[in-house]
Amino acid sequence: MSRPAEQKRPLRIGRISYLNVLPIYHSLEKDAAGSGYELVYGPPAELNRLMAAGELDVASTSSIEYARNAQQYYLVPDLAIGSCGPVMSVILLSRQPVETLEGQTILTTSQSHTSAALLRLIMRYHYGLNVTYRTGSASEQIQSHNPPQALLAIGDEALRLRNHPMYPYRVDLGEAWRRWTGLPFIFGVWVVSRDSVAAGRFDTDPCALLQGGRDWGAQHMDTILDLAARHDFLSRDELVEYFRGLVYTMGEEAQKGLRTFYSKLVEAGELERAPELVFYDHAVHTRRTAP
Template sequence: MPETALRMGRISYLNVLPIYHPLEAGILPHDYELVAGPPALLNDMMGRGELHVSSCSCFEYARRPGRYYLVEDLSIGSRGPVMSVLLLSRVPVEELDGREILISGESHTSVALLRLLMRDRYGLRVTYRTGQVSPALRSATPPVAFLAIGDEALRLRNHPGYPHRVDLAEAWRDWTGLPFIFGLWVVSREAADRGLFHDDPGELLRRGRDWGLAHMDVVLDLTGHGCPLSREELAFYYREGLVYSLGGEELRGLHLFYEKLATAGIIAAVPPLRFFSL
């Protein structure tokens, strides 16, 4: 791969469209090759050095902080109901003790948050099975409960067979009083140390975010076709359900999540937060 061919990962969910549409549409010129995929795939690609900068689960950063620098003031998170990370269940949550939950393999952070909530927030002992949600729901033995994320969660959130719903970001906020950060943007430390970046990719991404949020009608027009949400619900999702900044309160929520993961033995230690600079 030529050293000038910088590759940028893009989560293939609606929630990042306000950031990436200006880059994909040529509104903000850039030299990056954009590579789309679910969070877990982008995590693996960053880990293998196949991407130079990417949206990344905060769990991936905690697992391998020595490989990355964080992009300043950019995240994908929520200060309340996020609507697209849901536990859906046939029975009330308190009746899940001793039961199995089907989890998606697409998001490491959402699964880690679910494990913390079940263990420490609700005091439940549950088991987990990784699999594809939609095929499982059509099978002869559908799960008693499942974790849905991204566009799939938006589509299944009102499933009649699963009337009990926990919005994981809302549950975290009720538990801690802080926002929950699902995703961060990271820069490959190796690429940065080799001097491959002549401009700050974070500046480009923040400009994309600011353009997208300032032109929400354009974003809504793009996402409305075939989306399970109404235009009003989409507007609420982008403006109220999601947070795209990484300010003081978001950093406190992120640090607390890392502390709880370390206490539970899910990660080895609370990672230091190191940010990219030229």
């Protein structure tokens, strides 16, 4: 049975602070007042931490976070963030041809565990290179007295740095994965806390809320493009190309791509086992938790 205090707390929904999820969240943001939910903003790693700590009910989270803690979550059906080719906002930037990076150190970000894991797989298995990694801020390190030879940039930072003159060699990790496997790559998923389900926190279907936000964004892309243009990362034509290259659904091909990623992580020793993809069903789970 739900505790009264919990019922009064608004539904807490994690929102990655990146441009790529604007089409999903904009309608939720403009309708948030008096809606019974609140949005909590942060980079992927922070939302992972908040979900694992039970401080969020639903969140966009790294694909690898679901793999590592699948027993804590259900997946939101038919919702994801990924690409079927170039993603533009997850890129390896290098001062020398990528094929010559053997023995070099690559700067990676702590903000996205999935992108860093994908980079390790691509460098090891796709390029066959033995490299090392260190963590830090790409924007800060580029301006230091000893800028990295190669770095991983993600999200809005990647959109800002992707044409940096110091780094003429670039690998779009979404495109590299597609060339390697022939499949979409799912960088992020939306998860529902099993503890929140057990506590009866969902009077309304959180999945329908998020799916509705995505569908609104797809139907109002002119509005989304106008809002995105304020960030001044890309021209309007580039924004059209950017959003067109993103995947916001979790169909069969996307699920196959996600399972392939998990299998390769197991092969690389980065996961003990690949998790099952278990999706939330509001009608079923509401019946199970009814007092």
